[in-house]
Amino acid sequence: MKKTLTRWAADIWYKDHFLGVWLSLFGFLFSDAVKFRRFLYRLGVLKSYTLPVPVIVVGNITVGGTGKTPLVIWLARFLKDSGFNPGIISRGYGGQAQSWPQPVTADSDANQVGDEALLIATQTGCPMAVGPLRVEAAKMLLSQADCNVILSDDGLQHYALNRTIEIAVIDGERRFGNGHCLPAGPLREPIERLQRVDFVIVNGEKYEDHEFSMQLVGQTLVNVVTGEQKPLPEFNAVECHALAGIGNPERFFKQLEVAGLICATHSFPDHYSFQRHDIDFGDNKPVLMTEKDAVKCTEFAGLQHWYLPVKAVPDTVFSEQLLNLLKRKV
Structure with a gap:
């Protein structure tokens, strides 16, 4: 719905x-x-x-x-x-923690603190806190880190x-x-x-x-399970699935298309909470996703699942x- x-x-x-x-x-x-x-x-x-x-x-x-x-x-x-010494705050959209604010580290659970927050904390290594009241998240951050x-x-x-x-x-x-x-x-x-x-x-x-x-630049796919890296063009010769639960999925799909990949596309709402069946399409074709989506799929992803990191x-x-x-x- x-x-x-x-x-x-x-x-x-x-x-x-x-x-x-x-x-x-x-x-x-x-x-x-x-x-x-x-x-x-x-x-x-x-x-x-x-x-x-x-x-x-x-x-x-x-x-x-x-x-x-x-x-x-x-x-x-x-x-x-x-x-x-930057510190980062966010709402933690999609997070289901029972209390707020919450500190965020690379070991946090995306279901608790939100997918974007986990991605940011992992990529930057900066102290981070999330919560609907950003003032309270900032106060927590300043009390615990030298920002x-x-x-x-x-x-x-x-x-x-x-x-x-x-x-x-x-x-x-x-x-x-x-x-x-x-x-x-x-x-x-x-x-x-x-x-x-x-x-x-x-x-x-x-x-x-x-x-x-x-x-936004990204030319290397990373395997969700093993961390193996492959250049995007290596997937040109095979049919793939591409999924995205971001604000504008078409941008991701177009990026793959421009790179020469042939993908069956699957769109999901922004911040979608993926389950195993959402990323299993009943075949062994590679499944490509954004890094933001990948952080929510690590527990049930298979060897056919890859994500595309991008940098601004x-x-x-x-x-x-x-x-x-x-x-x-x-």
Whole structure:
């Protein structure tokens, strides 16, 4: 049911603009509610908390994946290389822990802390905490680790936490869909919200002069069970299955297609909780997935299961401007 609703919504937001127009009244109501909530924070009716260290929020204004997680991983490594001690917070979406906040390490359970959080902690080695209340997650982090800057994975709309720098990530292919707010379109906030962020990063080719481009690069498949690595082109001569439970599965499928692979594709909702039968297609064909999906399949994957790690490669001008801005605000 969730898979069907997700596809139906995506069709309205990115393809059937006519039906989106009919729903636009609800989008205007949602937009007004969002603006009023932000206004209450500016008045101080709703309280915001300021941490004793700078906070960099990486988020988006649309529903679904835009490439935030690879960018957060890149940012954490970049900040460490620049002499900072970053800590990372996130909501822990999909996690089913009984209490929050929760610390996250490479040994954490994705079912408890969320797939993206586990991937980030594993890839960066940075101290990390997750919880619906990001202020509490940040406080836990600062009490347990020597962090002098906090990275917030998502949370652009989480105004209870004041931020030093805001980075918005855009899907370069789908952009803003029909341009309407939820439920008529994919927007969490009106497009003009981007005028107030410090940086706009486009996952793909940029459209506007003020935007910075970012590419997701990955050419080596890794076996989920053994860790064996093979170049992507080695799979060109065989038929494969490709599955993805991410915000925009078509991006992953297209990446495989461009590399010359022939795949039967299987889409799942973002943050889908995979079971053994979801990744078993009754044959011995290779099954390719994203790294985010792989962290949830390690316990029941077989030798035919492979994942494709990707890394973010943002515009070098962005890294220079970010570092200069952060140093001015520290």
